Amino acid sequence: MTDLTTLPLPRTPDPASAPPLRWGILAPGGIATKMVTALQRHTRQEVVAVGSRTLDRAQAFADRFGIPQAYGSYEALVADPAVQAVYIASPHSEHAAQALLAIEAGKHVLIEKAYTRNRAEAERVVAAAKAARLIALEAMWTRFTPRHDVVRQVIEDGRLGDLVSVFADHGQMLTHVPRMVRPDLAGGALLDLGIYPVSFAIGVLGLPGQVRAAGKLTPAGVDIQDGILLGDFATHPAAMALLHTTFEALTPTAAVIAGTAGRLELDPPFYHPGWVRLVRPDGTVALSVEPAILGPEGLCFEAAHLAQLVADGQTDSPLLPMDESVAIMGVLDQIRAQVGVVYPGE
Numbered sequence: 001m002t003d004l005t006t007l008p009l010p011r012t013p014d015p016a017s018a019p020p021l022r023w024g025i026l027a028p029g030g031i032a033t034k035m036v037t038a039l040q041r042h043t044r045q046e047v048v049a050v051g052s053r054t055l056d057r058a059q060a061f062a063d064r065f066g067i068p069q070a071y072g073s074y075e076a077l078v079a080d081p082a083v084q085a086v087y088i089a090s091p092h093s094e095h096a097a098q099a100l101l102a103i104e105a106g107k108h109v110l111i112e113k114a115y116t117r118n119r120a121e122a123e124r125v126v127a128a129a130k131a132a133r134l135i136a137l138e139a140m141w142t143r144f145t146p147r148h149d150v151v152r153q154v155i156e157d158g159r160l161g162d163l164v165s166v167f168a169d170h171g172q173m174l175t176h177v178p179r180m181v182r183p184d185l186a187g188g189a190l191l192d193l194g195i196y197p198v199s200f201a202i203g204v205l206g207l208p209g210q211v212r213a214a215g216k217l218t219p220a221g222v223d224i225q226d227g228i229l230l231g232d233f234a235t236h237p238a239a240m241a242l243l244h245t246t247f248e249a250l251t252p253t254a255a256v257i258a259g260t261a262g263r264l265e266l267d268p269p270f271y272h273p274g275w276v277r278l279v280r281p282d283g284t285v286a287l288s289v290e291p292a293i294l295g296p297e298g299l300c301f302e303a304a305h306l307a308q309l310v311a312d313g314q315t316d317s318p319l320l321p322m323d324e325s326v327a328i329m330g331v332l333d334q335i336r337a338q339v340g341v342v343y344p345g346e
Contacts, residue, residue: 006289007278010146010151013295013306015043016082023303024049024083024107026074026098028061031146033110036065038300041295045303049193051077067141068259078105083254085306087139088112091179092186094342095122099136103123108135113199114191117343119330126322133315137306138325140199142271144301148203149259149263150276155204157343159278160259161213166204167258168197168270171251180247181218186343188222192216192334194245196271197255198228198335201241203320204257206234207327215339223341224248233327272300293319 025296026031028050035043041044047067052058062070069230071077078086078101078110085108088098096116099109101123105116115138116122118313127134142148154160170193179185180192188200200209209232225246235241244251255270267276277286293300309317315324 004033007150007276009284011153012144012146012149012301013304013308015300018043018045018304020044020046021080021108021303021307021310022046022048022084023131023239024051024080024086025061025067026051026077026086026088027094028052028058028101029089029197032061032087033090034296035089035299035303036067038297039077040065041297042300043307045307046265048082049077049080054183056152070234074101078102078107081162083107085110085310087303091193093119093184096125099125100128103132103134103136105130106134108306108310110137110139110303112139114195115329117186117191119326119333119345122329126326129322131133132224135173135306135309135315135317136322137302137317138320138322139299139302139304139308140195140252140320140325141299142200143320144289144305145273145298146301147266147274147288148260149278151204151266154264154276154278155257160257160264161261163236163239163257163259165258165340166201166256167242167243168200168255169244170194170196170269170271171246171249171250171252172253173250174247177247181220181222182345183220183222184190188224188341189245189247190223190226190332190339190341193247194228194243194335195228195332196330197243197245198230198331199232200270201243202324202328202331205236205241206229207324208331209235211235211331211334211338213335215337215341218291221341223336223339226335226339228335242336271299287302307312
């Protein structure tokens, strides 16, 4: 019988329980700052090196976080024998080449989302990782947080009845950020922000057989806004997903999963750790337990997950398999094609 009285407890392990892995940070920018802060506050992971295009930039980052080794090139970073895994925090345009560089050096990689620029690049990364028996995990941190595990359990248990629709949105005011409008850096709303609602919908409903999209482009040819409709999903063929992204306005950035027996609401920003609300047909509400880790510090969960996989001798993640990251890039390719975004060299 469907239980609509409570929400399940998350099964996500405490990130501090994961065995320590020795990390190298590739590209010490804003997201790398958030990652290292999260690792140092909530895990036993060891950040042993950082690499940048200039030694001064790497050394400043190392000094800030007490990292013992700084390198003025990415090649030197991945060659460091002390480094077991590399966190790739560069723009999307660089992900594939840098992941391949690290894999060739025998390192596991945690690659910031979006995984690569396109499916073809993602296929090359995954093929190299599988051949080397290494993990190339997409850093879609939503998939690894306790909140998403609550959602996963509710869907698996059928508590919402037949799934009907997913709504998800991610909009931020980022017109002042130069990389967002640069085609050569794979800029645009979709790969930076839209990946969140797309990956969320696919995580809930499976891969879509139907993709429809419309968007608005900047004069440089990158997408500033996208409206996306997905349907004919692999595991819930009758459901549909309505998704939106933009980088010219701050939107609600919430998510809802609606079924015939109730709905789940994820408070904004839905991709952060947070609460899950179950709304029953009579309007009454059940709320998940209070999260122990909030905000960007939730980045620690994905790194802890990769470290545990390595310790267990695994070569892929059950929460976000490498082949699924490839397939998601294929969906993003379809959206870009319909909107009219082409990156240099494609």
